[in-house]
Amino acid sequence: MTVRPLWVGLAAALALAVLPLVANPYLLFVGNQLSIFVILAVGLNLLVGYCGQLAFAHAALFGIGAYGTALLKVHLGVPFAVSLPCGALLATAVGLAISLPALRLSGLYLSLATLAFAQFTLWVFLHWEPVTFGAGGFRVPAPSWPIPGVTAGIGTFYLALALAVLLTLAAASLVRSRLGRAMIAVRDGEVAAQALGVDLLRTKAMAFGLSAFYAGVAGGLQALMLGYVAPESFDLFHMALMKAMIVVGGLGSIAGSVVGAGAVLFLLEGLRAFKGAQEIAFGALLMGAVILAPRGLAGLLDRLPGWQERYLRAAPAERAPAAAVPREAPP
Amino acid sequence: MLEVEHLAVSYGPTRILEDVSFAVPEGQVVSLLGGNGSGKTTVLNALCGMVRPDGGSARIAGEDCTGRRPDEILRRGVAQVPQGREVFATMTVAENLEMGAYARRDRDGVRRDTERVLALFPRLREKARRRAGTLSGGEQQMLAVARAMMSGPRLLLMDEPSVGLAPAVLGDMVATIRALRAEGMTILLVEQNVGVAAAVADTAHVLRGGRIVHSGPAARLLGDEEVLRSYLG
Numbered sequence: 089m090t091v092r093p094l095w096v097g098l099a100a101a102l103a104l105a106v107l108p109l110v111a112n113p114y115l116l117f118v119g120n121q122l123s124i125f126v127i128l129a130v131g132l133n134l135l136v137g138y139c140g141q142l143a144f145a146h147a148a149l150f151g152i153g154a155y156g157t158a159l160l161k162v163h164l165g166v167p168f169a170v171s172l173p174c175g176a177l178l179a180t181a182v183g184l185a186i187s188l189p190a191l192r193l194s195g196l197y198l199s200l201a202t203l204a205f206a207q208f209t210l211w212v213f214l215h216w217e218p219v220t221f222g223a224g225g226f227r228v229p230a231p232s233w234p235i236p237g238v239t240a241g242i243g244t245f246y247l248a249l250a251l252a253v254l255l256t257l258a259a260a261s262l263v264r265s266r267l268g269r270a271m272i273a274v275r276d277g278e279v280a281a282q283a284l285g286v287d288l289l290r291t292k293a294m295a296f297g298l299s300a301f302y303a304g305v306a307g308g309l310q311a312l313m314l315g316y317v318a319p320e321s322f323d324l325f326h327m328a329l330m331k332a333m334i335v336v337g338g339l340g341s342i343a344g345s346v347v348g349a350g351a352v353l354f355l356l357e358g359l360r361a362f363k364g365a366q367e368i369a370f371g372a373l374l375m376g377a378v379i380l381a382p383r384g385l386a387g388l389l390d391r392l393p394g395w396q397e398r399y400l401r402a403a404p405a406e407r408a409p410a411a412a413v414p415r416e417a418p419p
Numbered sequence: 420m421l422e423v424e425h426l427a428v429s430y431g432p433t434r435i436l437e438d439v440s441f442a443v444p445e446g447q448v449v450s451l452l453g454g455n456g457s458g459k460t461t462v463l464n465a466l467c468g469m470v471r472p473d474g475g476s477a478r479i480a481g482e483d484c485t486g487r488r489p490d491e492i493l494r495r496g497v498a499q500v501p502q503g504r505e506v507f508a509t510m511t512v513a514e515n516l517e518m519g520a521y522a523r524r525d526r527d528g529v530r531r532d533t534e535r536v537l538a539l540f541p542r543l544r545e546k547a548r549r550r551a552g553t554l555s556g557g558e559q560q561m562l563a564v565a566r567a568m569m570s571g572p573r574l575l576l577m578d579e580p581s582v583g584l585a586p587a588v589l590g591d592m593v594a595t596i597r598a599l600r601a602e603g604m605t606i607l608l609v610e611q612n613v614g615v616a617a618a619v620a621d622t623a624h625v626l627r628g629g630r631i632v633h634s635g636p637a638a639r640l641l642g643d644e645e646v647l648r649s650y651l652g
Contacts, residue, residue, distance in 0.1 A: 101642070119521075120490060148530075262588075269514075269518060269521075272507065272509065272510065273507050273510075273518055273521075274583075275509075276505075276506075276507035276508050276509055276510065277501070277505035277506065277507055277508075278467075278506055279501045279502075280501050280505035280506070280507070280563070280566075281507075281518075282469065282489050283467060283469075283493070283498070283499040283501055283567075284493070284498075284519060284521045284522065284566070284567075284570065285489065285490040285493045285522030285570070286520050286521060287490065336503060340509065
Protein backbone atom coordinates (compact mmCIF):
# COMPACT_ATOMS: atom_id res chain seq x y z
CA MET A 89 0.00 0.00 0.00
CA THR A 90 1.29 3.41 -0.83
CA VAL A 91 0.99 5.99 1.90
CA ARG A 92 0.92 9.37 0.28
CA PRO A 93 2.10 12.25 2.45
CA LEU A 94 -0.62 14.33 0.81
CA TRP A 95 -3.48 12.12 2.07
CA VAL A 96 -2.03 11.81 5.56
CA GLY A 97 -1.64 15.58 5.71
CA LEU A 98 -5.16 16.25 4.49
CA ALA A 99 -6.56 13.70 6.95
CA ALA A 100 -4.74 15.49 9.76
CA ALA A 101 -6.10 18.82 8.57
CA LEU A 102 -9.62 17.35 8.50
CA ALA A 103 -9.17 16.05 12.05
CA LEU A 104 -8.09 19.52 13.06
CA ALA A 105 -11.09 21.00 11.30
CA VAL A 106 -13.57 19.22 13.58
CA LEU A 107 -11.60 20.16 16.70
CA PRO A 108 -13.67 23.28 17.51
CA LEU A 109 -16.79 21.09 17.77
CA VAL A 110 -15.37 19.09 20.65
CA ALA A 111 -12.50 21.02 22.16
CA ASN A 112 -12.16 23.38 25.05
CA PRO A 113 -10.64 26.85 24.47
CA TYR A 114 -7.17 25.66 25.42
CA LEU A 115 -7.15 22.85 22.86
CA LEU A 116 -8.54 25.28 20.30
CA PHE A 117 -5.60 27.58 20.99
CA VAL A 118 -3.13 24.71 20.61
CA GLY A 119 -4.75 23.66 17.33
CA ASN A 120 -4.61 27.23 16.09
CA GLN A 121 -0.97 27.55 17.13
CA LEU A 122 -0.24 24.33 15.25
CA SER A 123 -1.47 25.81 11.96
CA ILE A 124 0.71 28.88 12.52
CA PHE A 125 3.76 26.79 13.42
CA VAL A 126 3.25 24.69 10.30
CA ILE A 127 3.25 27.82 8.12
CA LEU A 128 6.41 29.05 9.89
CA ALA A 129 8.22 25.73 9.58
CA VAL A 130 7.32 25.17 5.93
CA GLY A 131 8.43 28.70 5.05
CA LEU A 132 11.72 28.39 6.92
CA ASN A 133 12.43 25.00 5.38
CA LEU A 134 12.08 26.46 1.89
CA LEU A 135 14.95 28.82 2.63
CA VAL A 136 17.13 26.73 4.93
CA GLY A 137 16.30 23.15 4.00
CA TYR A 138 15.75 23.46 0.27
CA CYS A 139 17.85 26.45 -0.73
CA GLY A 140 20.53 25.85 1.90
CA GLN A 141 20.69 29.42 3.20
CA LEU A 142 21.29 29.31 6.94
CA ALA A 143 19.45 32.50 7.85
CA PHE A 144 18.27 33.59 11.28
CA ALA A 145 15.75 36.27 10.39
CA HIS A 146 12.59 34.15 10.38
CA ALA A 147 11.41 35.12 13.87
CA ALA A 148 12.01 38.79 13.07
CA LEU A 149 10.03 38.50 9.83
CA PHE A 150 7.31 36.68 11.78
CA GLY A 151 7.29 39.73 14.05
CA ILE A 152 7.14 42.15 11.14
CA GLY A 153 4.09 40.29 9.84
CA ALA A 154 2.45 40.46 13.27
CA TYR A 155 3.31 44.13 13.93
CA GLY A 156 2.41 45.11 10.37
CA THR A 157 -1.00 43.45 10.55
CA ALA A 158 -1.81 44.64 14.06
CA LEU A 159 -0.48 48.20 13.80
CA LEU A 160 -2.34 48.90 10.57
CA LYS A 161 -5.51 47.92 12.42
CA VAL A 162 -4.72 49.78 15.63
CA HIS A 163 -3.32 53.02 14.21
CA LEU A 164 -5.19 53.34 10.93
CA GLY A 165 -8.27 51.22 11.48
CA VAL A 166 -7.51 49.12 8.44
CA PRO A 167 -9.72 45.99 8.49
CA PHE A 168 -7.93 42.68 8.99
CA ALA A 169 -8.97 41.50 5.53
CA VAL A 170 -6.59 44.17 4.22
CA SER A 171 -4.06 44.50 7.03
CA LEU A 172 -3.17 40.79 7.14
CA PRO A 173 -2.13 40.62 3.47
CA CYS A 174 -0.35 43.96 3.94
CA GLY A 175 1.57 42.61 6.93
CA ALA A 176 2.56 39.55 4.93
CA LEU A 177 3.66 41.68 1.98
CA LEU A 178 5.61 43.98 4.29
CA ALA A 179 7.47 40.95 5.64
CA THR A 180 8.09 39.78 2.08
CA ALA A 181 9.46 43.17 1.09
CA VAL A 182 11.76 43.27 4.10
CA GLY A 183 12.81 39.68 3.40
CA LEU A 184 13.71 40.62 -0.16
CA ALA A 185 15.51 43.73 1.03
CA ILE A 186 17.72 41.83 3.48
CA SER A 187 18.35 39.18 0.85
CA LEU A 188 20.17 41.72 -1.32
CA PRO A 189 23.17 42.23 0.96
CA ALA A 190 22.82 38.68 2.28
CA LEU A 191 23.26 37.21 -1.19
CA ARG A 192 26.91 38.12 -1.15
CA LEU A 193 27.41 36.16 2.04
CA SER A 194 27.25 32.50 2.73
CA GLY A 195 27.51 30.06 5.58
CA LEU A 196 28.44 31.53 8.91
CA TYR A 197 28.58 35.10 7.60
CA LEU A 198 25.03 34.89 6.31
CA SER A 199 23.95 33.56 9.70
CA LEU A 200 25.65 36.43 11.50
CA ALA A 201 24.27 39.09 9.17
CA THR A 202 20.71 37.82 9.45
CA LEU A 203 21.11 37.47 13.22
CA ALA A 204 22.18 41.10 13.39
CA PHE A 205 19.15 42.08 11.35
CA ALA A 206 16.90 40.09 13.71
CA GLN A 207 18.34 41.86 16.75
CA PHE A 208 17.90 45.22 15.04
CA THR A 209 14.26 44.41 14.30
CA LEU A 210 13.71 43.47 17.92
CA TRP A 211 15.33 46.74 18.98
CA VAL A 212 12.90 48.65 16.77
CA PHE A 213 9.93 46.78 18.28
CA LEU A 214 11.23 47.70 21.75
CA HIS A 215 12.24 51.30 21.24
CA TRP A 216 10.07 52.85 18.52
CA GLU A 217 7.48 53.42 21.22
CA PRO A 218 5.17 55.92 19.50
CA VAL A 219 4.43 53.30 16.88
CA THR A 220 5.14 49.90 18.44
CA PHE A 221 4.19 50.71 22.06
CA GLY A 222 7.56 49.38 23.27
CA ALA A 223 8.40 46.46 25.49
CA GLY A 224 4.92 46.06 26.98
CA GLY A 225 3.35 45.33 23.63
CA PHE A 226 -0.23 46.23 22.81
CA ARG A 227 -3.67 44.73 22.52
CA VAL A 228 -5.20 43.97 19.14
CA PRO A 229 -8.99 44.17 18.78
CA ALA A 230 -10.65 40.85 18.08
CA PRO A 231 -11.56 40.28 14.45
CA SER A 232 -15.23 40.09 13.57
CA TRP A 233 -16.30 37.60 10.96
CA PRO A 234 -19.11 38.34 8.56
CA ILE A 235 -20.57 34.87 9.05
CA PRO A 236 -23.27 34.79 11.78
CA GLY A 237 -22.53 32.53 14.71
CA VAL A 238 -18.79 32.46 14.12
CA THR A 239 -16.88 33.79 17.09
CA ALA A 240 -13.55 35.60 16.74
CA GLY A 241 -11.57 32.58 17.95
CA ILE A 242 -13.27 30.03 15.71
CA GLY A 243 -13.00 32.26 12.65
CA THR A 244 -9.27 32.77 13.19
CA PHE A 245 -8.83 29.05 13.80
CA TYR A 246 -10.35 28.16 10.44
CA LEU A 247 -8.54 30.92 8.60
CA ALA A 248 -5.20 29.71 9.99
CA LEU A 249 -6.04 26.10 9.18
CA ALA A 250 -7.05 26.95 5.61
CA LEU A 251 -3.94 29.03 5.05
CA ALA A 252 -1.72 26.32 6.56
CA VAL A 253 -3.16 23.70 4.20
CA LEU A 254 -2.96 26.03 1.20
CA LEU A 255 0.58 27.22 1.87
CA THR A 256 1.83 23.70 2.59
CA LEU A 257 0.38 22.42 -0.68
CA ALA A 258 1.86 25.40 -2.49
CA ALA A 259 5.29 24.68 -1.01
CA ALA A 260 5.05 20.99 -1.90
CA SER A 261 4.35 21.89 -5.50
CA LEU A 262 6.92 24.69 -5.51
CA VAL A 263 9.79 22.37 -4.61
CA ARG A 264 8.90 20.24 -7.61
CA SER A 265 8.84 23.24 -9.93
CA ARG A 266 11.63 24.73 -11.98
CA LEU A 267 12.32 27.30 -9.26
CA GLY A 268 12.28 24.59 -6.59
CA ARG A 269 14.75 22.52 -8.50
CA ALA A 270 16.99 25.56 -8.94
CA MET A 271 16.85 26.13 -5.17
CA ILE A 272 17.92 22.56 -4.47
CA ALA A 273 20.68 22.84 -7.06
CA VAL A 274 21.97 25.98 -5.35
CA ARG A 275 22.04 24.10 -2.06
CA ASP A 276 23.78 21.02 -3.48
CA GLY A 277 26.33 22.83 -5.63
CA GLU A 278 26.39 26.56 -6.18
CA VAL A 279 29.14 26.59 -8.78
CA ALA A 280 27.60 23.78 -10.80
CA ALA A 281 24.17 25.39 -10.63
CA GLN A 282 25.53 28.68 -11.87
CA ALA A 283 27.42 26.94 -14.66
CA LEU A 284 24.15 25.34 -15.77
CA GLY A 285 22.45 28.69 -16.11
CA VAL A 286 20.77 29.00 -12.72
CA ASP A 287 20.62 32.66 -11.75
CA LEU A 288 22.05 32.49 -8.23
CA LEU A 289 20.96 35.92 -7.08
CA ARG A 290 17.43 35.59 -8.40
CA THR A 291 16.97 32.08 -7.00
CA LYS A 292 18.23 33.02 -3.54
CA ALA A 293 16.21 36.23 -3.51
CA MET A 294 13.07 34.26 -4.41
CA ALA A 295 13.78 31.81 -1.59
CA PHE A 296 14.24 34.68 0.87
CA GLY A 297 11.10 36.44 -0.34
CA LEU A 298 8.90 33.34 -0.27
CA SER A 299 10.16 32.32 3.12
CA ALA A 300 9.51 35.84 4.44
CA PHE A 301 6.00 35.75 2.99
CA TYR A 302 5.23 32.57 4.94
CA ALA A 303 6.64 34.16 8.10
CA GLY A 304 4.57 37.30 7.48
CA VAL A 305 1.31 35.37 7.04
CA ALA A 306 2.06 33.41 10.20
CA GLY A 307 2.77 36.67 12.05
CA GLY A 308 -0.54 38.20 11.02
CA LEU A 309 -2.41 35.09 12.16
CA GLN A 310 -0.53 35.09 15.46
CA ALA A 311 -1.65 38.68 16.11
CA LEU A 312 -5.26 37.75 15.30
CA MET A 313 -5.17 34.66 17.47
CA LEU A 314 -3.56 36.13 20.59
CA GLY A 315 -5.14 39.57 20.35
CA TYR A 316 -1.88 40.82 21.74
CA VAL A 317 1.51 41.62 20.22
CA ALA A 318 4.77 42.04 22.15
CA PRO A 319 8.44 41.97 21.15
CA GLU A 320 9.30 38.95 23.29
CA SER A 321 7.34 36.67 20.96
CA PHE A 322 9.85 37.27 18.19
CA ASP A 323 13.18 36.92 19.96
CA LEU A 324 16.00 34.45 19.52
CA PHE A 325 14.28 31.79 21.57
CA HIS A 326 11.51 31.71 18.99
CA MET A 327 14.07 31.60 16.20
CA ALA A 328 15.59 28.56 17.91
CA LEU A 329 12.10 27.04 18.14
CA MET A 330 11.61 27.41 14.41
CA LYS A 331 15.03 25.96 13.68
CA ALA A 332 14.15 23.07 15.98
CA MET A 333 10.96 22.43 14.01
CA ILE A 334 12.77 21.97 10.72
CA VAL A 335 15.81 20.17 12.12
CA VAL A 336 13.71 17.76 14.17
CA GLY A 337 11.22 17.41 11.34
CA GLY A 338 13.79 17.11 8.59
CA LEU A 339 15.60 19.67 6.46
CA GLY A 340 14.46 19.65 2.87
CA SER A 341 11.16 17.93 3.60
CA ILE A 342 7.69 19.46 3.57
CA ALA A 343 6.17 16.53 5.48
CA GLY A 344 9.03 16.87 7.95
CA SER A 345 8.25 20.58 8.46
CA VAL A 346 4.66 19.75 9.39
CA VAL A 347 5.61 16.91 11.73
CA GLY A 348 8.42 18.97 13.25
CA ALA A 349 6.06 21.87 13.94
CA GLY A 350 3.76 19.47 15.72
CA ALA A 351 6.56 17.90 17.75
CA VAL A 352 7.89 21.26 18.91
CA LEU A 353 4.43 22.50 19.81
CA PHE A 354 3.75 19.31 21.77
CA LEU A 355 6.94 19.76 23.76
CA LEU A 356 6.39 23.48 24.23
CA GLU A 357 2.91 22.94 25.67
CA GLY A 358 4.03 19.93 27.69
CA LEU A 359 6.70 22.02 29.37
CA ARG A 360 4.49 25.06 29.83
CA ALA A 361 4.63 24.63 33.60
CA PHE A 362 8.43 24.61 33.62
CA LYS A 363 9.49 27.80 31.86
CA GLY A 364 13.16 27.37 32.64
CA ALA A 365 13.22 23.77 31.45
CA GLN A 366 11.91 24.67 27.99
CA GLU A 367 15.17 26.05 26.71
CA ILE A 368 17.16 23.12 28.06
CA ALA A 369 14.68 20.67 26.58
CA PHE A 370 14.88 22.30 23.17
CA GLY A 371 18.64 22.36 23.25
CA ALA A 372 18.64 18.66 24.08
CA LEU A 373 16.05 17.99 21.38
CA LEU A 374 18.09 19.81 18.75
CA MET A 375 21.32 18.09 19.67
CA GLY A 376 19.59 14.73 19.88
CA ALA A 377 18.11 15.21 16.42
CA VAL A 378 21.43 16.25 14.91
CA ILE A 379 23.27 13.30 16.43
CA LEU A 380 20.67 10.53 16.31
CA ALA A 381 18.46 11.44 13.36
CA PRO A 382 20.29 13.83 11.05
CA ARG A 383 17.49 13.58 8.53
CA GLY A 384 14.94 14.29 11.22
CA LEU A 385 11.54 12.67 11.61
CA ALA A 386 11.20 12.79 7.83
CA GLY A 387 14.03 10.25 7.71
CA LEU A 388 11.92 7.93 9.86
CA LEU A 389 8.82 8.57 7.75
CA ASP A 390 10.78 7.55 4.66
CA ARG A 391 11.15 4.09 6.18
CA LEU A 392 7.38 3.54 6.27
CA PRO A 393 6.46 1.00 3.63
CA GLY A 394 5.36 2.80 0.52
CA TRP A 395 5.81 6.27 1.99
CA GLN A 396 7.09 8.48 -0.76
CA GLU A 397 7.79 12.12 -0.43
CA ARG A 398 8.95 13.37 -3.74
CA TYR A 399 11.31 16.24 -3.25
CA LEU A 400 11.35 16.83 -6.95
CA ARG A 401 8.97 16.33 -9.78
CA ALA A 402 8.80 12.93 -11.44
CA ALA A 403 11.90 11.65 -13.22
CA PRO A 404 11.92 11.64 -17.03
CA ALA A 405 10.83 8.00 -17.34
CA GLU A 406 7.51 8.74 -15.69
CA ARG A 407 6.62 11.60 -17.97
CA ALA A 408 8.19 10.85 -21.29
CA PRO A 409 8.50 7.26 -22.41
CA ALA A 410 10.98 8.43 -25.04
CA ALA A 411 13.62 9.03 -22.40
CA ALA A 412 13.79 5.37 -21.56
CA VAL A 413 15.12 5.31 -18.03
CA PRO A 414 14.51 1.88 -16.52
CA ARG A 415 12.80 1.65 -13.16
CA GLU A 416 14.96 0.35 -10.41
CA ALA A 417 14.23 -3.31 -9.79
CA PRO A 418 12.19 -3.91 -6.62
CA PRO A 419 14.43 -5.13 -3.82
CA MET B 420 36.16 27.48 -31.49
CA LEU B 421 37.76 29.37 -28.62
CA GLU B 422 40.38 32.09 -28.88
CA VAL B 423 41.79 33.61 -25.74
CA GLU B 424 43.99 36.66 -26.15
CA HIS B 425 46.01 38.51 -23.51
CA LEU B 426 43.60 37.47 -20.75
CA ALA B 427 44.38 39.17 -17.44
CA VAL B 428 42.52 38.67 -14.16
CA SER B 429 43.03 40.14 -10.70
CA TYR B 430 41.35 39.39 -7.40
CA GLY B 431 41.55 42.73 -5.68
CA PRO B 432 45.18 43.86 -5.78
CA THR B 433 46.45 40.37 -6.59
CA ARG B 434 47.20 39.61 -10.20
CA ILE B 435 46.28 36.00 -10.93
CA LEU B 436 46.58 35.94 -14.70
CA GLU B 437 49.17 38.19 -16.31
CA ASP B 438 48.76 37.58 -20.00
CA VAL B 439 47.29 34.34 -21.24
CA SER B 440 46.73 33.57 -24.91
CA PHE B 441 45.81 30.27 -26.49
CA ALA B 442 43.29 28.78 -28.86
CA VAL B 443 41.12 25.67 -28.86
CA PRO B 444 40.47 24.62 -32.45
CA GLU B 445 37.16 22.93 -33.23
CA GLY B 446 37.11 19.18 -32.60
CA GLN B 447 40.33 19.17 -30.61
CA VAL B 448 41.22 18.55 -27.01
CA VAL B 449 43.50 21.23 -25.61
CA SER B 450 44.98 20.90 -22.17
CA LEU B 451 45.99 23.63 -19.79
CA LEU B 452 48.52 22.27 -17.32
CA GLY B 453 49.77 23.86 -14.16
CA GLY B 454 50.43 23.35 -10.48
CA ASN B 455 48.43 24.74 -7.60
CA GLY B 456 48.05 28.50 -7.79
CA SER B 457 49.16 28.69 -11.40
CA GLY B 458 45.84 30.25 -12.44
CA LYS B 459 44.27 27.28 -14.23
CA THR B 460 40.89 27.48 -12.59
CA THR B 461 40.87 31.25 -12.92
CA VAL B 462 41.14 30.90 -16.70
CA LEU B 463 38.05 28.70 -16.67
CA ASN B 464 36.15 31.00 -14.33
CA ALA B 465 36.91 33.94 -16.58
CA LEU B 466 35.76 31.99 -19.64
CA CYS B 467 32.51 30.96 -17.91
CA GLY B 468 31.71 34.47 -16.84
CA MET B 469 32.10 33.83 -13.12
CA VAL B 470 35.06 36.17 -12.89
CA ARG B 471 35.35 39.43 -14.77
CA PRO B 472 38.69 39.75 -16.55
CA ASP B 473 40.38 43.13 -16.39
CA GLY B 474 42.11 42.76 -19.69
CA GLY B 475 42.21 40.73 -22.86
CA SER B 476 39.46 38.93 -24.66
CA ALA B 477 37.83 35.55 -25.12
CA ARG B 478 36.11 34.81 -28.42
CA ILE B 479 33.75 31.88 -28.75
CA ALA B 480 33.15 30.82 -32.35
CA GLY B 481 34.36 34.22 -33.45
CA GLU B 482 32.09 36.19 -31.10
CA ASP B 483 33.63 38.28 -28.36
CA CYS B 484 32.22 36.95 -25.08
CA THR B 485 34.57 38.64 -22.64
CA GLY B 486 32.89 39.47 -19.33
CA ARG B 487 29.47 38.10 -20.24
CA ARG B 488 27.23 36.50 -17.61
CA PRO B 489 27.43 32.71 -17.00
CA ASP B 490 24.03 32.03 -18.55
CA GLU B 491 24.93 34.02 -21.68
CA ILE B 492 28.14 32.02 -22.07
CA LEU B 493 26.16 28.83 -21.58
CA ARG B 494 23.70 29.86 -24.28
CA ARG B 495 26.63 30.25 -26.66
CA GLY B 496 27.40 26.57 -26.27
CA VAL B 497 30.00 26.48 -23.52
CA ALA B 498 29.47 24.01 -20.67
CA GLN B 499 31.61 23.51 -17.61
CA VAL B 500 32.43 20.43 -15.56
CA PRO B 501 33.32 22.09 -12.27
CA GLN B 502 36.20 21.14 -10.06
CA GLY B 503 35.32 18.53 -7.45
CA ARG B 504 32.41 17.41 -9.66
CA GLU B 505 29.68 19.13 -7.64
CA VAL B 506 26.94 16.73 -8.59
CA PHE B 507 23.62 17.55 -6.93
CA ALA B 508 23.93 14.92 -4.20
CA THR B 509 20.29 14.73 -3.12
CA MET B 510 18.92 14.55 -6.64
CA THR B 511 18.77 11.29 -8.56
CA VAL B 512 21.02 10.70 -11.53
CA ALA B 513 18.10 11.35 -13.88
CA GLU B 514 17.29 14.61 -12.08
CA ASN B 515 20.91 15.71 -12.33
CA LEU B 516 20.73 15.19 -16.06
CA GLU B 517 17.49 17.15 -16.24
CA MET B 518 19.19 19.92 -14.30
CA GLY B 519 21.90 19.91 -16.96
CA ALA B 520 19.27 21.00 -19.45
CA TYR B 521 17.96 23.69 -17.07
CA ALA B 522 18.51 26.56 -19.47
CA ARG B 523 17.04 24.78 -22.48
CA ARG B 524 13.51 25.08 -23.80
CA ASP B 525 13.59 22.59 -26.68
CA ARG B 526 12.04 19.45 -25.19
CA ASP B 527 12.72 17.24 -28.18
CA GLY B 528 16.36 18.22 -28.27
CA VAL B 529 16.67 17.53 -24.56
CA ARG B 530 15.12 14.10 -25.03
CA ARG B 531 17.53 13.31 -27.86
CA ASP B 532 20.48 14.46 -25.80
CA THR B 533 19.32 12.38 -22.82
CA GLU B 534 19.43 9.32 -25.04
CA ARG B 535 22.78 10.28 -26.48
CA VAL B 536 24.35 10.89 -23.10
CA LEU B 537 22.93 7.69 -21.60
CA ALA B 538 24.26 5.74 -24.58
CA LEU B 539 27.65 7.25 -23.89
CA PHE B 540 27.44 6.40 -20.18
CA PRO B 541 25.49 3.12 -19.87
CA ARG B 542 26.31 2.92 -16.18
CA LEU B 543 24.34 6.09 -15.54
CA ARG B 544 21.32 4.52 -17.19
CA GLU B 545 21.55 1.58 -14.80
CA LYS B 546 21.65 3.94 -11.84
CA ALA B 547 19.21 6.55 -13.12
CA ARG B 548 17.11 6.41 -9.95
CA ARG B 549 19.94 6.38 -7.47
CA ARG B 550 20.75 9.55 -5.57
CA ALA B 551 23.87 11.09 -7.02
CA GLY B 552 25.46 11.29 -3.57
CA THR B 553 25.49 7.51 -3.34
CA LEU B 554 27.55 7.02 -6.52
CA SER B 555 31.27 6.25 -6.47
CA GLY B 556 33.77 9.00 -7.26
CA GLY B 557 34.29 7.77 -10.79
CA GLU B 558 30.56 7.57 -11.41
CA GLN B 559 30.05 11.05 -10.01
CA GLN B 560 32.68 12.36 -12.37
CA MET B 561 30.88 10.66 -15.25
CA LEU B 562 27.63 12.21 -14.10
CA ALA B 563 29.22 15.65 -13.93
CA VAL B 564 30.39 15.27 -17.52
CA ALA B 565 27.04 13.86 -18.64
CA ARG B 566 25.21 16.70 -16.91
CA ALA B 567 27.36 19.27 -18.68
CA MET B 568 26.68 17.51 -21.98
CA MET B 569 22.93 17.92 -21.39
CA SER B 570 23.17 21.63 -22.14
CA GLY B 571 24.07 20.65 -25.70
CA PRO B 572 27.48 22.34 -25.71
CA ARG B 573 29.91 22.90 -28.56
CA LEU B 574 32.77 23.43 -26.14
CA LEU B 575 33.30 21.58 -22.88
CA LEU B 576 35.47 23.07 -20.15
CA MET B 577 36.73 20.47 -17.70
CA ASP B 578 38.33 21.52 -14.44
CA GLU B 579 40.69 18.84 -13.11
CA PRO B 580 38.47 15.82 -13.73
CA SER B 581 41.21 13.49 -12.43
CA VAL B 582 41.35 14.99 -8.94
CA GLY B 583 40.23 12.61 -6.22
CA LEU B 584 39.78 9.66 -8.55
CA ALA B 585 41.30 6.30 -7.71
CA PRO B 586 44.09 5.38 -10.15
CA ALA B 587 41.97 2.45 -11.28
CA VAL B 588 39.21 4.76 -12.57
CA LEU B 589 41.54 7.28 -14.21
CA GLY B 590 41.44 5.00 -17.25
CA ASP B 591 37.65 5.42 -17.42
CA MET B 592 38.10 9.18 -17.35
CA VAL B 593 40.57 9.03 -20.22
CA ALA B 594 38.21 6.78 -22.17
CA THR B 595 35.34 9.20 -21.55
CA ILE B 596 37.27 12.16 -22.89
CA ARG B 597 38.36 10.16 -25.93
CA ALA B 598 34.78 9.10 -26.58
CA LEU B 599 33.63 12.71 -26.42
CA ARG B 600 36.37 13.75 -28.81
CA ALA B 601 35.36 10.95 -31.18
CA GLU B 602 31.86 12.46 -31.15
CA GLY B 603 33.37 15.71 -32.33
CA MET B 604 33.28 17.59 -29.02
CA THR B 605 35.76 20.39 -28.53
CA ILE B 606 37.32 20.23 -25.06
CA LEU B 607 39.47 22.48 -22.92
CA LEU B 608 40.95 20.26 -20.23
CA VAL B 609 42.50 21.91 -17.21
CA GLU B 610 44.71 19.39 -15.49
CA GLN B 611 47.39 18.86 -12.95
CA ASN B 612 47.91 15.25 -13.96
CA VAL B 613 50.38 15.24 -16.88
CA GLY B 614 49.64 11.60 -17.66
CA VAL B 615 45.94 12.23 -18.26
CA ALA B 616 46.65 15.31 -20.36
CA ALA B 617 49.27 13.54 -22.45
CA ALA B 618 46.88 10.64 -23.03
CA VAL B 619 43.97 12.63 -24.39
CA ALA B 620 45.00 16.11 -25.49
CA ASP B 621 46.16 17.23 -28.90
CA THR B 622 47.91 20.33 -27.68
CA ALA B 623 49.06 21.30 -24.21
CA HIS B 624 49.90 24.66 -22.68
CA VAL B 625 51.77 24.92 -19.42
CA LEU B 626 50.63 27.70 -17.12
CA ARG B 627 52.85 29.09 -14.41
CA GLY B 628 52.54 32.27 -12.38
CA GLY B 629 49.67 33.47 -14.54
CA ARG B 630 51.51 33.06 -17.86
CA ILE B 631 51.80 30.33 -20.43
CA VAL B 632 55.39 29.20 -20.27
CA HIS B 633 55.31 26.35 -22.74
CA SER B 634 53.11 25.12 -25.58
CA GLY B 635 53.39 22.04 -27.72
CA PRO B 636 51.89 18.73 -28.80
CA ALA B 637 50.56 16.96 -25.74
CA ALA B 638 51.95 13.55 -26.69
CA ARG B 639 55.51 14.86 -26.38
CA LEU B 640 54.91 16.19 -22.86
CA LEU B 641 55.68 13.04 -20.96
CA GLY B 642 59.11 12.69 -22.58
CA ASP B 643 60.06 16.34 -22.21
CA GLU B 644 62.22 16.61 -19.12
CA GLU B 645 62.56 20.36 -19.28
CA VAL B 646 58.81 20.97 -19.43
CA LEU B 647 58.11 18.59 -16.61
CA ARG B 648 60.76 20.24 -14.50
CA SER B 649 59.50 23.74 -15.16
CA TYR B 650 55.95 22.54 -14.62
CA LEU B 651 56.75 20.91 -11.32
CA GLY B 652 58.70 24.04 -10.39
